Amino acid sequence: MSRTVSRLKRTFRVTLLLGGAATVAACATIYRDHGYVPTEEELAEVTVGVDTRDSVAESIGVPVTSGVLDDSGYYYVSTRMRHYGASEPRVVARQLVAISFSQSGVVQNIERFSLQDGQAITLNRRVTESSVNNKTFLRQLMGNLGNLSPASALPDN
Template sequence: MIGIRQRLRGTMLALGVLALSACSATYQNHGYIPPEEDLQQLVVGVDTRATVDDVIGPPSTSGVLEQGDYYYVRSRIREYGMYRPEVVERQVLAISFDSTDTIANIERFGLEDGVVVPLSRRVTESSVVDNNFLRQLLSNIGNIDPGDIFN
């Protein structure tokens, strides 16, 4: 009888430890910010867009214009159990250029500077809404023009 109680107690203890470890936070890192040592090599008013590309590399995000500014973004997101993921750190490095492609300014922004700016991608919505394959197939039956078949 004592052996069964000890096994049951050991099993319950193991399940308790497993349940507690499942509730630990996990972190995801996204993006890239160049190290400060590399940024020290860039001189505002002297270096150009080509120099930035050589020293720290082109960014994954740039301004909307053809020759827009450079934006390097790094985010750290914490996921904890069933709760919504939370951005705990976000840094944005903005390098702006003047009309001659010379560096005009280098700025660094973080969460402490203001509100979290949600990063999102614009995706063109599909014209197929709430239609499965069978519904799409059957809806085209009445759209067949016999003249197109014989020509």
């Protein structure tokens, strides 16, 4: 009997120890990097006023994001996310390199921004207003019943 109790205690301790180790391992910080930003050495190869879109694409690469209006620029974005346990992932670092071009396609400016340079952008939601004023589906359905006439159901001959 004492042998069985001793074995159960040992099994309980080992289970408790392994459970604690698994809990600690699950709470390890994991960093994930997304995107690509050219290094300072790669950006040094780009000359403002001389290089064009094609030469930038050759030397640095084509970005995933470019200017929406008139292809005004290239935007290289890199984000570092921190995952810790069961908590929501947080952005801990973000780099953005913006290369703007003139109308003729020549490099006009090169700028680098970080997460500290960012500012919140308020989105303007434009929602189409409904012509229905405080009417439920059932009220609309019942309201249309009076608009039917038997003459509209018969074909014209």
